[in-house]
Amino acid sequence: MDRWFWCDSSLSSGEAVAASAKSIRLYDGDKKTGYEDGHLTLTNQRLLWRHESQSSSLGVATEPANSVKASGSKKIHTGILGIERDIQKKQEAASQNISRAFEDLKNLMGLAKDMVSLSRSISNKIKEHSVSADDTTQFRSYLLSLGIDDPVTREKYGSATQYHHHLAREVARALEEPVQEAGGVMLLSEVYCRINRARGLQLLSPEDVVQACNLMRTLDLPLSLHTFESGVQVVQITGLDQDKVVKDTAQVLACHEGDGMSAGDLARECGVPLLLARERLLQAERCAQAVRDESSEGLRFYPNLFFSRS
Structure with a gap:
């Protein structure tokens, strides 16, 4: 009711009645008001309510009115047709924006391929001129960040099997050095x-x-998939000596014989992910190279002195 005001019941210049109804009660939201059994009139500028005993009316300005004021008394055609036209205009504008976005995306993809080709060319020249290994490694990392210039896609191959075979080779080629x-x-x-x-x-x-x-192992690729007993899966260098990994873990534990190591400690010292550090400790335990101590402070591992002295 905040927008309603008392006003003259007579119509102003340019104001026309669109509809009317009798015996109308006004509500303030969900609450009934004392304005009941009145005559409601809808014009092109106002909504008027008046009881027959009153000379003035309660009125509120309609929206087809706000449009007239905003456009300098220019008449605006509304209704279902006007709404449909407005929706159509918005859809056309959105379609044009999407089309422009995809055009920009295609241009970006083209430039990315050119950049990758250029980077590979420069990388080969670096090798020919015997640039330091550190510089070459750093440049290769830049190359990887730019992306693969011709990635394997399903559309290129007739079957899912062929697709996954080529994809396995692509993954091994791209991630062998990392x-x-x-x-x-x-x-x-x-x-x-x-x-x-x-x-x-x-x-x-x-x-x-x-x-x-x-598929990496069956294709005799430099990388292969390995699953730990806990179910954690890793990709590792094919032929990685697991015994050596256990031995290296045991040597690190030996340097912390007094206070032991948690998975977080091993992860920080060896620079490996926390989950992988935990698997290394568990694997060392299964091979009798480590023992555990579970307490309120958590799980810690120690070198297996019983095994080493037996």
């Missing part, structure tokens, strides 16, 4: 993130990545 730099082992979740980052817009589903990694 896996080696990570100590020879990389969590499957990180593999998924890295390969999608390298592919840019041609994103892979988790299922496609898992199926491709499952």
Whole structure:
């Protein structure tokens, strides 16, 4: 009721009655008011309510009125047709914006491919001029961040089997060096993130990545999928000596014989993910190279002195 005001019941210049009704009660939201059994009149500018005993009316300005004021008394055609036209205009504008966005996206993809080709050319020239290994490694990391210039897609191959075979080779080729730099082992979740980052817009589903990694061993690729007893899956260098990994873990534990190590401690010292550090400690325990101590402070591992002195 805040917008209602008392006004003259007579129509002003340019005001015309659109509809009227009798015996109308006014409500303030859900609440009844004392304004009941009145005559309601809808004009092109106002909504008027008047009881027969009153000379003046309660009125509120309509919206087809606000439009007239805003446009300098220019008459605006409304109704269902006007609404449909307005919706159509908005849809056309949205369609044009989407089309422009996809055009920009295509141009960006084209430029990205050119940049990757240029980077590979420069990388080859760097090798020919015997630039330091550190510079070459750094440049290769830049190259990986730019992405794969011709990623494997389903459209290129007639069957899902052929698609996953080629995808396995692409993943192994793109991530062999990063896996080696990570100590020879990389969590499957990180593999998924890295390969999608390298592919840019041609994103892979988790299922496609898992199926491709499952094929690595049969295709005799430099990387292969390994599953720990806990179910954690990693991609590792093919032929990675698990005994050596256990031995290296035991050597790190030996340096902390007094206070032991948690998975977080090993992760920080060896620079590996927390989940992978925990798997290394559990694997060392299964091989009798480590023992555990569970307390209120958490789970810690110690070198197995019983085994080493037996």
